[in-house]
Amino acid sequence: YEFLFYGNEHFSAGNIITHLDIDKNYLNYIKNRRLFVKNIEAFYRSYGYANATVESETIYFERLNKYILKFTVKEGPQIRIQSLNVSGKISRSPVY
Numbered sequence: 467y468e469f470l471f472y473g474n475e476h477f478s479a480g481n482i483i484t485h486l487d488i489d490k491n492y493l494n495y496i497k498n499r500r501l502f503v504k505n506i507e508a509f510y511r512s513y514g515y516a517n518a519t520v521e522s523e524t525i526y527f528e529r530l531n532k533y534i535l536k537f538t539v540k541e542g543p544q545i546r547i548q549s550l551n552v553s554g555k556i557s558r559s560p561v562y
Contacts, residue, residue, distance in 0.1 A: 468532060473539040476513070485509045499524060502535065510541060517542030 471479045486505055488495065495501055503520045510518035518541050525534040 468534045470534060470536045471539060472537070473541065474537075476515070476541055476544070477509075482506055482509065499535070502537070506537065506539070510539070514544045514546060515541050516545050 469479065469483060471482060474482065486495075486502065491501070499522065503522050506520045507518055510520075518539065520540075521538045523536040523538075525536065526532070527534070
């Protein structure tokens with residue numbers, strides 16, 4: 467298998483592959499390649515990219531006996547919380 471990533475600006479391909487933890491989840495990924503897309507999207511969402519979408523394409527080279535998994539990432543804007551207002555009673559000090 468070879469992984470190609472396009473459109474990923476915030477995270478390197480190495481960061482994404484490390485997050486996938488292929489050694490541990492290898493059999494699940496082979497049975498259902500859609501899990502790659504779901505896990506990459508979840509990775510981006512965990513860092514505030516709520517509109518991140520990933521498309522995948524699988525290319526098989528018979529002469530080389532090699533699969534290439536091509537992922538096109540559309541990150542979109544990163545969402546950050548500027549302030550959080552709580553109305554009512556809270557047990558923490560306002561500094562917290």
